[in-house]
Amino acid sequence: MSAPVTAPASSNGPVRPFLNRRLAAFGTTIFAEMSALATTTGSINLGQGFPDTDGPAEIAEAAARAIRDGKGNQYPPGPGVPELRQAIAAHQQRFYGLTYDPDTEVLVTAGATEAIAAALLALLEPGDEVIALEPFYDSYAACIAMAGAVRVPLTLRAPDFRLDVDALRAAVTPRTRLLLLNTPHNPTGTVLTPAELAAVAELAVSRDLLVITDEVYEHLVFEGSHTPLAGLPGMRERTVTISSAGKTFSFTGWKVGWVTGTQELVSAVRTAKQFLTYVSSGPFQYAIAEALRLPDAYFDGFRADLQRKRDLLGDGLRAAGFEVYQPQGTYFITADITPLGEKDAYAFCRALPERCGVVAIPNSVFYDDKDAGRSQVRFTFCKKDDVLAEATSRLRRLMS
Numbered sequence: 106m107s108a109p110v111t112a113p114a115s116s117n118g119p120v121r122p123f124l125n126r127r128l129a130a131f132g133t134t135i136f137a138e139m140s141a142l143a144t145t146t147g148s149i150n151l152g153q154g155f156p157d158t159d160g161p162a163e164i165a166e167a168a169a170r171a172i173r174d175g176k177g178n179q180y181p182p183g184p185g186v187p188e189l190r191q192a193i194a195a196h197q198q199r200f201y202g203l204t205y206d207p208d209t210e211v212l213v214t215a216g217a218t219e220a221i222a223a224a225l226l227a228l229l230e231p232g233d234e235v236i237a238l239e240p241f242y243d244s245y246a247a248c249i250a251m252a253g254a255v256r257v258p259l260t261l262r263a264p265d266f267r268l269d270v271d272a273l274r275a276a277v278t279p280r281t282r283l284l285l286l287n288t289p290h291n292p293t294g295t296v297l298t299p300a301e302l303a304a305v306a307e308l309a310v311s312r313d314l315l316v317i318t319d320e321v322y323e324h325l326v327f328e329g330s331h332t333p334l335a336g337l338p339g340m341r342e343r344t345v346t347i348s349s350a351g352k353t354f355s356f357t358g359w360k361v362g363w364v365t366g367t368q369e370l371v372s373a374v375r376t377a378k379q380f381l382t383y384v385s386s387g388p389f390q391y392a393i394a395e396a397l398r399l400p401d402a403y404f405d406g407f408r409a410d411l412q413r414k415r416d417l418l419g420d421g422l423r424a425a426g427f428e429v430y431q432p433q434g435t436y437f438i439t440a441d442i443t444p445l446g447e448k449d450a451y452a453f454c455r456a457l458p459e460r461c462g463v464v465a466i467p468n469s470v471f472y473d474d475k476d477a478g479r480s481q482v483r484f485t486f487c488k489k490d491d492v493l494a495e496a497t498s499r500l501r502r503l504m505s
Contacts, residue, residue, distance in 0.1 A: 127250045127251060127253065128247065128250060128251065130250075131246070131247050131250070134243055135243060135466055135467070135470045136152065136153045136243075136466070139152040139153065139454065139464050139465075139466055140152060140153045140464070142455075142458050142464055143458065143464040146458035146459065146462065146464075147462065148457075148458040148462045148463055148464045149462060149463050149464065149488075149492060149495060149496045149499070150464045151418075151463060151464060151465055151484040151485050151486075151488065151493075151496055152454075152464040152465050152466045152483075152484075152485065153466075153485070154291075154352075154357075154436060154437060154485045154487060155357045155358075155487070156355040156357070156487045156488070157487075157488050157489055157492060158355065158489060159355060159356065160354040160355035160356045160396070161354065161396070161399070161403065163395075164354060164356070164392050164393075164395060164396045164399075165356075165392070167391065167392035167395045167396075168359075168388050168389050168391070168392035171387075171388035171389075171391040171392060172388045176387075176388060176391050177386075177387025177388040177389070177390060177391055178387060178388060179387070180383070180384050180387070181384050181387040181390060182384070183375070183379055183383060183384055184211070184212050184213060184375060185211070185212060185213025185363070185390060186213070186387070186390045186391060186394070187207070187208075188390070188391055188394040189213055189361075189363075189390040189391070189393055189394040189397075190207040190208070190211040190212075190213065191207045191394070192393070192394040192395075192397040192398060193205075193207065193211050193213075193363050193365065193397065194206070194207040194210075194211055194365075195397070195398070196397045197333075197346075197365055200323075201332075201333050201336055202336065203333060203335060203336055203341075203365075205365045205366075206368070209368040209371065209372075210365060210366060210367060210368055210371050211363060211364070211365055211371065212363060212364040212365075212371050212374060212375050212378065213361065213362070213363050213390060214362040214363060214364060214378055214382075214385075215360045215361075215362065215381075215382045215385040215386065216349050216351060216360035216361065216362040217319060217321045217347050217348065217349040217351075217362040218244050218362070219360075219362060219378065219381055219382060219385075220347040220349075220362045220363065220364050220374070220378075221244060221245065221248055221317065221319060221347060222244070222248045222251070222377075222381065223364075223374050223375075223377040223378035223381055224317050224345050224347065224364065224374045224377075225248045225249060225251075225252045225254070225283075225285075225317070226248070226251065226252050226377040226381075227373040227374045227376055227377035227378075228282070228283060228315055228317075228345070228370075228373060228374075229249070229252040229253070229254040229282060229283065230253075230254075230282070231252070231253030231254065232253065232254065232255065232280065233252075233254045233255070233280060233281075233282035233283065234254065234255045234256075234257050234278060234280045234281045234282060234283075235249050235254050235255065235256050235257065235281075235282065235283045235284075235285055236257045236258075236259055236273065236276050236277070236281060236283075236284050236285065237249070237256055237257070237258060237259065237284075237285040237286075238258075238259055238261055238268070238285075238286060238287060238290060239258035239259065239260050239261065239471065239472050239473060239474065239477075240261070240292055240293065240468050240471030240472050240477075240478055240481075241258070241285075241287070241471055242287065242291055242319070242471070243470065243471060245285060249285075254282070254283075255280075256473070257276050257281070258472070258473045258474065259272060259273055259276055260272075260472070260474050260477050261290070261293055261295060262477060263430060263439075263441065263477075263481065264430055265295075266290070266293040266294075266295040266430070266439075267295065267301070268295075268297060268301045268304075268305075270301065270304040270305075270308075273304070273305070273308065274308060277308065277312055277314070281312065281314060282314065282315060283314060283315045283316065283317060284305065284308075284309060284314055284315070284316045284317070285316075285317050285319070286305065286316060286317070286318045286319065286334065287318075287319040287320075288302075288318070288319075288320065288331070288434075289320075289322040289323070289325060289326055289331065289432075289433065289434030289435045290434075290435070291321075291322065291435050291437060292435075292437050292439055292466070292468055292471060292483040293430065293432065293437075293439055294430070294431075294432020294433055294434055294435045294437055294438065294439065295432075295433060295434075296326050296328065296329050296331065296433040296434045297332075298329065299332055302332055302334055302337060303337060305334065306334060306337040306338065306339060306340050309339075309340065309343060310338075310339040310340070310343075313343075314343070315343050315344075315345070315370075316334060316340065316343060316344045316345070317344075317345045317347065318333065318334050318335070318344060318345070318346050318347065319347050319348075320333065320346060320347060320348045321347070321348050321349045321351070321352045321353075321362075322352055322434050322435040322436075323348055323353070324352075324353045324404050324407065324408060325352065325353075325407075325408060325411055325434050325435055325436060326408070326433065326434040327408070327411075327412045327415065327432070327433055327434060328433040328434075329433060331434075333346055334346075335365070335366070341366075341367065342367050342370075343370075344366060344370075345364055345365075345366045345370050345371075345374060346364065346365045346366060347362065347363070347364055348362065348363060349361060349362035349363065350362070350393045350396060350397075352436070353396075353404075353407070354393070354396045355487075356389070356392075356393075359386055359389040359392075359393070360385060360386055360389075361386050361389050361390060361393045411436050411486070411487065414436070414486040414487070414488070414490070414493060415431075415432065415436070415438065415486050417486070417490065417493050417494070418438055418484060418486040418493050418496075418497065419431060419438055419486075420497075421493065421494070421496070421497025421498075421500070422438065422440050422484065422497065422500065424497065424501060425497055425500035425501045425503060425504060426444050426445050426501075426503060426504045427440035427441065427442065427444065427445065427482075427500075428440060428441040428443065428444050429441075436485055436486055436487040437483050437484065437485050437486070438483070438484050438485075438486060439468060439481050439482070439483055440481070440482050440483075440484065441480050441481055441482075442480050442481075442482055443480045445503055445504070447480065448479065448480055449469075449479060449480070450467035450468060450469050450478070450479060450480055450481055450482050451467040451469055451470065453467065453482065454466065454467045454482060460502070460503065461499040461500055461502045461503060462499050463496050463499050463500055465482045465483060465484050466482065466483040466484075467481075467482060467483075468481035468482060468483050469481070484496075
């Protein structure tokens with residue numbers, strides 16, 4: 106992470122920081138840092154989670170058609186175009202049996218990242234506590250800070266990265282306002298079980314807590330199945346469900362995300378969202394409306410292909426000497442560098458491009474408890490087979 110931005114020194118007094126104190130601990134994201142390192146060294150980038158192939162051609166053509174037809178080239182409606190809101194509601198009913206009113210209970214956002222930011226800004230008061238599973242996606246900590254709230258990490262520990270329900274109960278205090286859950290979980294690949302989700306729901310109801318669920322990897326579950334928390338008893342009225350198109354359809358640059366929830370919750374999130382971007386991705390919204398209606402064969406094939414890539418990279422990492430923690434979902438693998446005689450994942454990842462021409466992400470940056478993730482590294486497998494094969498071939502140099 107870079108240091109806080111400061112004003113230049115002058116004869117009028119000491120250097121004054123520009124960046125407010127809520128964000129003083131945050132600098133350039135680890136993804137930008139490592140992707141820049143990949144570019145400057147010509148390395149294979151298995152750090153940032155974006156595919157190296159585009160999604161379905163018919164969906165790309167749908168976006169081009171929308172542009173040609175003048176659909177979405179000007180400001181779309183603030184809540185999102187009706188076609189997409191209807192498709193999101195139909196998706197939730199089709200896959201999970203959840204019913205949402207597309208006019209009042211669905212909101213389109215600039216990706217899931219904006220949805221998370223808007224939800225936290227809308228629902229938190231300064232001083233509120235937010236319990237989040239760590240390691241956590243880096244925007245969680247920054248958005249909680251921007252809301253003036255306090256993050257309370259609940260650590261998922263290797264090798265299984267399971268939710269400790271007793272620790273969760275113990276973490277709740279009178280100041281706890283909200284639980285922030287990510288399942289399937291980035292970076293560990295853990296998928297919360299029905300029993301774990303039931304325990305979360307029981308706690309949320311008994312302690313009157315709100316819950317934000319980040320479910321962007323909902324269609325990338327390899328073992329078990331994805332269960333939305335909002336479908337559990339007592340949870341619809343207190344859950345903000347977030348997902349996006351980028352991970353499911355391999356169009357991460359389009360930045361189309363969404364929120365579903367009760368009218369009251371969605372209205373609150375929309376109030377914050379309208380002052381962040383107001384609207385975005387007009388023509389792409391029409392294309393994603395078509396994507397969400399693709400047949401089951403697309404979703405099944407997409408998942409099977411990524412599971413095969415998971416196994417390909419996992420086998421290659423084991424052959425290179427890593428301890429591999431098999432993910433149940435997402436398109437990331439966490440590996441431990443201790444068998445390689447290494448201890449510091451951040452130093453390891455900084456040196457890795459020069460050592461063997463591969464870029465990865467140190468999991469330690471996703472932890473408040475740095476020791477819990479100090480020797481863990483995250484790799485992504487949403488790449489072409491030959492890229493994964495070449496990357497693991499290069500990583501085998503570490504053993505010599």
